[in-house]
Amino acid sequence: MRPSKAAPLFTPPLTPPNRTRAVTTRRRHLEIKSASPSGDGLSIVEPWGPVLPVAVHLRCRVVRQLTAEMVMLVGERVPLRRDRRRTSCHVRQISMYVCHVVLQISLTDIGYAFRRDRTTVSHACHVVEDRRDDPAFDDFIASVERVVTSVFGAPGGREHE
Template identity: 35%
Template sequence: MRTFENRMRDEHSVRLAVGLTGYSLQIPAEDILAATQRDHRIVRARQVAMYLSHVGLGMSLARVADAMGRDRSTVAHGCHKIEDYRDDPDVDEWLDGLESQLKNVSGLLGRPPRSSAINP
């Protein structure tokens, strides 16, 4: 059984992926997370964020689905779509860059700050 803290951590992790994706594509995070947004660009951005959460952060499809308020099959479909786009070297390079940035930021945020950084 997943705890409240684990669910909140997953939601924050997904929001990090959504924020990075939105920044990169110049799409507001709120639009990417909105359940009613079906515009092609926004759907693709949502799929990228799902993919990054799954691959970049190592979250299961079910956890990504729960954190985004989607069905697991929707997340699986989105991840497969983005994986297909990786055949394009430019897209592959772009996704590698986003994945690397996401891992770096999530690693920094996952560690408690050193006491010397808080108390100079």
């Protein structure tokens, strides 16, 4: 009898492994891929658009959450269903505006982060800019801008001096 060679239990891949991990959120399934083989930069592969850097996606989500919390602090009453829908729409528009003006993120990237078109982001920026004629609304937007600047710093990583 001739001795047979046993096949190895595990054969290492010849190419580096695809550095992909799946993240499941409440509403959708996202893939997070490393931008480089060393795994330095991460990016999010959205099913509805191109690859977004994680920083852009997360910054937009944080700005939206900060804006929602500040709107709830200002509001005095529990909103009705119709008012709740309107409030969430205003929160999204303000968040898009602040992301574009303060963080200097492009309209296209903001649109992908909010799952909207870039023209919708442009419309939101125009709506917020038009509403800034009201002094109370302008003060509120200025306070949101200050909070976002204090959280993320000025664009490019420099603080305002």
